[in-house]
Amino acid sequence: MKGVKGLMMMVSLVVVLGLTASSSASNDVQQQKWWKWMFSGTASSSISSVGSSVVLPVHGDVYPNGFYYVELNVGQPPKPYFLDPDTGSDLTWLQCDAPCRRCTKGPHPLYRPSNDLVACKDPICLSLHPGDYTCEDLQQCDYDIEYADGGSSLGVLVKDVIPLNLTSGVRRSPRLALGCGYDQIPGVSSHPLDGVLGLGKGKSSIVSQLHNQGLVRNVVGHCFSGGGGGFLFFGDDVYDSSLVVWTPMSHLELIIDPLLLHVRRYSPGFAELTLGGKSTGLKNLLVVFDSGSSYTYLNSQTYQVLLSMVRKDLNGKPLKEAADDKTLPLCWKGKKPFKSTREVRKYFKPLALSFDSGWNAKPRFEIPPESYLIISSKGSACFGILNGTEVGLENLNMIGDISMQDKMVIYDNENQQIGWIPMNCDRPPKFGTMSMRSE
Ligand SMILES: *[C@@H]1O[C@H](CO)[C@@H](O)[C@H](O)[C@H]1NC(C)=O
Ligand SMILES: *[C@@H]1O[C@H](CO)[C@@H](O)[C@H](O)[C@H]1NC(C)=O
Numbered sequence: 001m002k003g004v005k006g007l008m009m010m011v012s013l014v015v016v017l018g019l020t021a022s023s024s025a026s027n028d029v030q031q032q033k034w035w036k037w038m039f040s041g042t043a044s045s046s047i048s049s050v051g052s053s054v055v056l057p058v059h060g061d062v063y064p065n066g067f068y069y070v071e072l073n074v075g076q077p078p079k080p081y082f083l084d085p086d087t088g089s090d091l092t093w094l095q096c097d098a099p100c101r102r103c104t105k106g107p108h109p110l111y112r113p114s115n116d117l118v119a120c121k122d123p124i125c126l127s128l129h130p131g132d133y134t135c136e137d138l139q140q141c142d143y144d145i146e147y148a149d150g151g152s153s154l155g156v157l158v159k160d161v162i163p164l165n166l167t168s169g170v171r172r173s174p175r176l177a178l179g180c181g182y183d184q185i186p187g188v189s190s191h192p193l194d195g196v197l198g199l200g201k202g203k204s205s206i207v208s209q210l211h212n213q214g215l216v217r218n219v220v221g222h223c224f225s226g227g228g229g230g231f232l233f234f235g236d237d238v239y240d241s242s243l244v245v246w247t248p249m250s251h252l253e254l255i256i257d258p259l260l261l262h263v264r265r266y267s268p269g270f271a272e273l274t275l276g277g278k279s280t281g282l283k284n285l286l287v288v289f290d291s292g293s294s295y296t297y298l299n300s301q302t303y304q305v306l307l308s309m310v311r312k313d314l315n316g317k318p319l320k321e322a323a324d325d326k327t328l329p330l331c332w333k334g335k336k337p338f339k340s341t342r343e344v345r346k347y348f349k350p351l352a353l354s355f356d357s358g359w360n361a362k363p364r365f366e367i368p369p370e371s372y373l374i375i376s377s378k379g380s381a382c383f384g385i386l387n388g389t390e391v392g393l394e395n396l397n398m399i400g401d402i403s404m405q406d407k408m409v410i411y412d413n414e415n416q417q418i419g420w421i422p423m424n425c426d427r428p429p430k431f432g433t434m435s436m437r438s439e
Contacts, residue, residue, distance in 0.1 A: 052168040053235025061228035062402045063374040067191045083197035086292035090202030093179025094195035101183040106194040113180040118157035127203035151187025155179045221410035223425035230425040244419035247355045247363040268418045276349030285397045293400035297388030327376035330383040337379020341370040344381045371403045
């Protein structure tokens with residue numbers, strides 16, 4: 001099982017909520033700030049970048065691989081690395097020959113860092129440290145990231161060239177800050193990859209950096225295919241906004257002691273859970289989307305209520321709990337081994353989250369059975385929704401890759417909204433200039 005990447009170790013967890021959705025007054029403030037920003041100095045660079053995005057193919061799957069990954073080229077000459085795309089953390093880092101103290105075996109040779117060090121007072125460096133951080137060495141930015149699954153990466157920030165093709169047809173080679181990780185402790189859910197691609201909203205995130213260089217709008221999204229693979233993108237010209245179901249991004253901050261680091265997660269706010277279109281009575285569920293988690297985690301109480309409803313629905317159906325299949329905590333077998341979720345979907349009802357956006361129509365995030373079940377190698381259907389309390393997620397309900405499959409999920413930091421469109425993720429989209437790239 002892959003755990004919960006990107007959430008820092010939780011000693012105590014305080015959830016501070018400043019939801020824009022909760023009152024229209026704060027919405028107005030938000031919007032005013034937004035317009036002010038649009039017409040301030042930073043706007044000129046983003047206006048010039050309208051109509052360009054970066055699309056990267058995604059490989060892997062939820063099961064049996066247990067993770068998706070993206071190939072990114074770094075350095076001069078560029079060398080390929082396979083990275084774990086993680087919307088739950090900001091910093092991109094590579095296992096690095098600095099030399100390496102502790103590295104795990106990745107698909108490629110260790111990254112040889114450039115000698116372009118990020119200074120300690122650099123805003124990107126400061127964003128990775130608590131406010132009262134004192135630099136040990138002004139020339140150098142040390143970082144230490146701990147993930148919720150017990151994994152960690154310690155290293156130093158460097159700047160290096162990352163060549164990218166824009167959908168406008170232009171090739172660019174921005175210098176971006178990334179971590180040279182020379183001391184990694186693998187977590188329970190670590191993958192045999194070369195590093196992590198941080199997609200969060202912090203300053204160090206790759207999308208924030210590309211945005212600050214005027215290359216793309218501050219929007220990131222992914223489309224994971226249920227059949228494996230998919231794509232990831234930076235920028236806003238790969239979807240038709242009028243087809244997207246949008247919900248305001250909640251301004252949720254997790255203050256994590258004792259580091260006092262502010263980890264700002266992508267959250268569409270509070271939702272009600274429905275099963276088969278009917279209310280489950282489970283309301284006010286605080287939801288976050290986290291591409292660094294393969295499975296979906298609900299807090300213990302929600303998990304328990306949902307599980308008993310799912311079990312009740314299976315009464316009289318030809319499915320039996322398969323205690324011998326340890327693929328996931330709960331599996332069911334039929335008379336014959338199953339080959340695909342298509343064979344079992346008739347026994348399960350679709351789930352949906354309906355968000356309290358403060359708007360008239362509540363945005364609904366549909367989770368059909370194939371987005372919460374996997375078929376194990378033994379041919380049983382296993383429940384891909386897990387007990388979050390077991391991994392320390394007491395207050396959050398985390399929507400992982402399994403439930404985001406076959407949808408484009410968009411984190412729009414420009415307009416402070418999160419959106420989704422059901423989509424076949426097998427092929428990159430053909431919007432705007434994308435379709436002109438066929439030569
Ligand atoms: C960009 O496109 C060129 C030409 O199609 C290709 O050779 C190159 O590998 C692409 N680079 C990246 C980083 O995708
Ligand atoms: C979820 O995990 C917690 C912590 O391990 C446990 O106390 C609780 O009973 C579990 N809930 C269910 C429904 O299994």
